[in-house]
Each structure stands twice: as structure tokens, then as C-alpha cells.
Amino acid sequence: MTTFLRPDAAKQAELRQKAEQKLRDKKAKDKVTAAERKRKRDKEKERIAAIEEELAANKAKREGSATTTTAQSQSPFKAAVVAARQSPEDAERDERINAYLDEREMLGHSSYEDKDLIKDLCGEGTRVFNMQRRMWGTTSHERLEALIRSHRWQPFAIEPEWNERLVELAKQRTEALHLRTEATLMAKREASMTVSPEEAARIAEERERGKRAAMMREWYTPPTEQDKARVKALGLGDSAFLDETQRLVELGPIVGVSAAARVLRWIDIEAEGARCKFERDPRYWDAAFMQTIEDNGRTDAVTELRKLVAALPTV
Numbered sequence: 001m002t003t004f005l006r007p008d009a010a011k012q013a014e015l016r017q018k019a020e021q022k023l024r025d026k027k028a029k030d031k032v033t034a035a036e037r038k039r040k041r042d043k044e045k046e047r048i049a050a051i052e053e054e055l056a057a058n059k060a061k062r063e064g065s066a067t068t069t070t071a072q073s074q075s076p077f078k079a080a081v082v083a084a085r086q087s088p089e090d091a092e093r094d095e096r097i098n099a100y101l102d103e104r105e106m107l108g109h110s111s112y113e114d115k116d117l118i119k120d121l122c123g124e125g126t127r128v129f130n131m132q133r134r135m136w137g138t139t140s141h142e143r144l145e146a147l148i149r150s151h152r153w154q155p156f157a158i159e160p161e162w163n164e165r166l167v168e169l170a171k172q173r174t175e176a177l178h179l180r181t182e183a184t185l186m187a188k189r190e191a192s193m194t195v196s197p198e199e200a201a202r203i204a205e206e207r208e209r210g211k212r213a214a215m216m217r218e219w220y221t222p223p224t225e226q227d228k229a230r231v232k233a234l235g236l237g238d239s240a241f242l243d244e245t246q247r248l249v250e251l252g253p254i255v256g257v258s259a260a261a262r263v264l265r266w267i268d269i270e271a272e273g274a275r276c277k278f279e280r281d282p283r284y285w286d287a288a289f290m291q292t293i294e295d296n297g298r299t300d301a302v303t304e305l306r307k308l309v310a311a312l313p314t315v
């Protein structure tokens with residue numbers, strides 16, 4: 001008992017060696033564990049950095065081609081109106097959705113039980129599986145709507161309440177792609193044909209008319225019944241004439257206003273200009289006199305408008 005409680009010098013040295021060895025083993029193990037944790041952290045940081053770098057590159061690419069994309073999908077005027085009406089939250093939502101749509105692989109969450117359905121919806125030839133993220137996805141914007149509508153697949157890093165907006169923007173990209181493809185095929189067909197200068201001029205004229213008609217459809221805002229009645233009273237109710245006035249830059253902005261309302265706005269401005277000439281005249285306070293001035297100003301404006309339309313080049 002005494003020997004156990006009071007070991008000799010050799011035993012004490014042996015116990016110290018064992019304790020020191022145990023401490024060294026623990027430190028070595030801790031060092032290995034810490035190194036492994038650091039390795040995993042560094043690998044995760046590299047993965048995140050790679051994803052962020054890819055997202056940044058896609059964003060820069062998207063912003064660099066924003067003018068081209070906008071021109072393909074809608075006019076700059078309409079794009080500016082839409083952007084101005086967006087809240088900061090909607091702008092952030094659209095930015096994240098566009099970043100997602102810029103990805104080569106558009107991945108999403110789904111359960112293992114639904115893998116056969118999801119694989120089929122992802123499309124033959126457009127189906128992808130990301131081993132790193134363990135997610136199925138597609139490379140085609142056309143496949144996104146069916147995937148989302150299945151309610152078995154949720155786009156990665158996209159809020160569920162954004163799904164409808166994602167489908168909308170994906171459709172816009174699909175339509176733009178179809179238009180580009182159609183335009184490319186048309187250009188190739190035209191290039192393969194030998195046409196006379198007269199035929200080339202006719203094709204260019206038809207193309208210009210088509211572009212103008214598309215622009216008119218995009219900008220079109222229906223007139224109110226009140227506006228219809230007013231232009232009819234002024235003798236300007238002819239729809240062909242009103243369509244021609246859309247080519248007049250003198251009438252001001254065209255976006256968000258009907259052709260009838262745009263004409264009336266210009267005529268009212270001209271009539272008000274006629275009134276302003278009499279601001280320093282004592283007769284300005286004579287209501288009957290000023291009404292006559294305003295009516296004459298409106299009549300003169302109508303006459304001037306007809307001259308402006310008549311002077312337009314024939315297309």
C-alpha cells in the first residue's frame with residue numbers, strides 16, 4: 001500500500017513519461033483534427049468563392065449585354081418605364097432571378113422519390129445532375145415552367161414566392177431566343193437569294209414597316225371613350241390619321257398614352273399657348289373673349305396638325 005502511494009524514482013519517471021506521451025499524443029491528435037477542420041474550411045471557402053466568382057461573371061456579362069437584351073425584348077422607352085416603376089425589392093428579386101437564369105445549369109431541390117419525374121421534366125439532352133450539390137436541373141429555359149408547375153422541384157436559391165416571376169422572365173428569354181433564331185434563318189435565306197435593287201428596296205421597306213408596326217403594338221394604349229369623343233368632335237377621329245400622328249416627334253412622348261390622348265395633349269398645349277399671348281391684355285379677364293381665343297387656338301392647332309401629317313414622308 002505504501003509502495004503504491006509512494007512510488008520510487010524509477011516509477012515516478014515512468015509515470016511522468018507516460019503522462020508526457022499521453023499529452024504529446026493528445027496534442028498531435030488535436031493538431032491533426034485542427035488541420036482537417038482547416039482543410040474542410042478552406043475547401044468550402046474555395047467552393048463558395050468559385051460560385052461567387054461565377055455569379056459575378058454572369059452578372060457582368062448580363063449587364064454588358066443589357067442593351068442588346070432590352071432591344072430584343074422591348075423598346076428602351078418601355079424598359080425605362082418598367083424599371084422606374086419597380087420597387088427596390090422587385091429590382092433585387094429580378095436581379096437574383098436573372099443571375100439564376102444566366103447559369104449554364106439551372107438546378108433545383110427535389111426529393112429522391114420524384115427523381116424519375118424530375119429527370120423526365122428536365123428534358124432529354126438538357127437534363128443535368130450536379131454531383132457537388134446533389135441536384136437535378138436543366139440547361140433549357142423552356143423546361144423551367146413544367147418543372148415549377150410540377151410542385152416537385154424548387155429552383156436553387158430562389159424564393160418560392162418568386163416562381164411566377166421566374167417563369168415570366170424565362171418565357172421572355174425563350175421568346176427572344178426564338179426571335180433571334182427566326183431572324184438568323186431569315187437573314188440566311190435572304191443572303192442565299194439574288195435579288196434586284198428594286199426587290200431589295202421592297203424587302204427593306206417591308207422590314208421597316210414591320211418594325212414600326214411591332215413598336216406601335218408594344219406602345220399601344222387604348223383611348224378612353226372621352227378621348228374618342230373629343231377627337232371626333234375636332235374632326236380627327238379617323239384611325240389611319242391618328243396612326244400617322246404617332247410618327248410626329250412634335251407631339252411629345254408616346255409611351256403610356258393613346259394616340260388620341262397624345263393628339264389632344266398637343267392641341268390643348270397649343271390652345272393654352274394662344275391664351276398666354278393675352279396675359280398682359282385687359283381682355284384676358286373677359287371670359288367670352290378668351291374662350292374665342294382658345295377655340296381659335298385649338299382650330300389653328302388642328303390645321304397645323306393636318307399639315308404636319310401631310311408633310312410626313314411616304315413609307
